[in-house]
Amino acid sequence: EEEEEEEEDGVRITPQLLKATTGEFALESILLLKLRGRSISHLGCLGDCTNLEWLDLSGNTIVHLGPLANLKSLTVLNISRNRVSNLEPLSSCQSLQSLNVAGNLVSNLQQLRCLVGLRRLENLRLRDPIARLANPVCAAPAYRTALADIFPSLKAIDGERVSGRGSELYQLCRDLDSSLGRGGGGGTTEASSCDAQPWVDAAFWEPRPPRRSSIMEEAYKQFGEVLQECRELSRRADDTIAQAERALSGRSDPSSYVF
Numbered sequence: 001e002e003e004e005e006e007e008e009d010g011v012r013i014t015p016q017l018l019k020a021t022t023g024e025f026a027l028e029s030i031l032l033l034k035l036r037g038r039s040i041s042h043l044g045c046l047g048d049c050t051n052l053e054w055l056d057l058s059g060n061t062i063v064h065l066g067p068l069a070n071l072k073s074l075t076v077l078n079i080s081r082n083r084v085s086n087l088e089p090l091s092s093c094q095s096l097q098s099l100n101v102a103g104n105l106v107s108n109l110q111q112l113r114c115l116v117g118l119r120r121l122e123n124l125r126l127r128d129p130i131a132r133l134a135n136p137v138c139a140a141p142a143y144r145t146a147l148a149d150i151f152p153s154l155k156a157i158d159g160e161r162v163s164g165r166g167s168e169l170y171q172l173c174r175d176l177d178s179s180l181g182r183g184g185g186g187g188t189t190e191a192s193s194c195d196a197q198p199w200v201d202a203a204f205w206e207p208r209p210p211r212r213s214s215i216m217e218e219a220y221k222q223f224g225e226v227l228q229e230c231r232e233l234s235r236r237a238d239d240t241i242a243q244a245e246r247a248l249s250g251r252s253d254p255s256s257y258v259f
Contacts (some may be wrong), residue, residue, distance in 0.1 A: 010041025010061050017048065035060070036078075043067040057082065058100070065089040075077055080125070080133055090133045098123040102158075103133030111137070122155045129158075180223065 011017075013035070016028060024030050028049045037059035046052075047067030054076045055068075062082040068074070069089040077093070078100040085105040091114045092097065099115075102125050106112065113119060124147065127134040137143055144157050154162055 012042040013040060013044035013046045015048075016068070018045070047071065053095075061128055068093065075120075080131075085111065087111060091117055092117060094118065094120070096121055098135065099136065100128075102126055102128040102131070104135055106135040106137050108137055109143065109150065110146070113150065115151065119153065121151065121153065123154070124151065124154055125158050127158045143153045160247040 018030065018033070023033065024031065025043070028051050028097050030049045030052055032054040033052060034056045036056050040057065040060040040062060043057075043062065044067070045091070047070035050069050050070060051073050053073050055071070055074060056078045058078045058080040060082055061175050061241060062079065062084060065079070065084060065087065066089050068077070069092040071093055073095050074093045075095050076098045077090070077096060080100045081103040083105055084101065085107065087106070088103065090099070092118075096118050097120050099121060106126065115124075126143075126147075127138045140146075144162075145158075146159055147156060156162060221255065231250060
């Protein structure tokens, strides 16, 4: 009941809000949506954006993700800095590739097992040391290793590569840092006491919103129509010039022309 009261106190997503934000008249036409820091607590009609592919809901007060279960085309989702603990609705987002839930209320690994069926999920973030965001589960020892075991297809956890190109070099550097820290050399104790920072920027692994082929097809279609109109205007101009030349050639006295 307390959670429902909190939702009522915040902003609710409505068709009017979505249309004003995106300029789209049909919710099905929205492909990319950024609603960061809008005091949103209820997702409302967001599930009607059935073709949505890229969604940023960070910095709100969202508790329930139910409407997101309808977003079958969603590939990138950022819900960092909210109040989410139940990720079950995301199990229906079969196209999801990148998920950022840093700064929420996920308290144990069991709450993440609902995402095991997401075969395309490659990037999962539960902690962001730069923004100082985390989940309670991040306090568990070796939680990143456990995540890698639960989700073997992941290529990046918390912005750090765990598989694929460059991961072996990154692991080697981490091992070297740990070894030097344990060696007790000058200045190493202070360095080892600090949290390791990601080796790339926080948004480095965030994929760009994919372009839909339908957009390109529509652009080609419109270009073709404009080109056809230009050809028709050119043909008409040629006919008009030819008629004028024939009319002028029929006059024998050039002095009779009036300009």
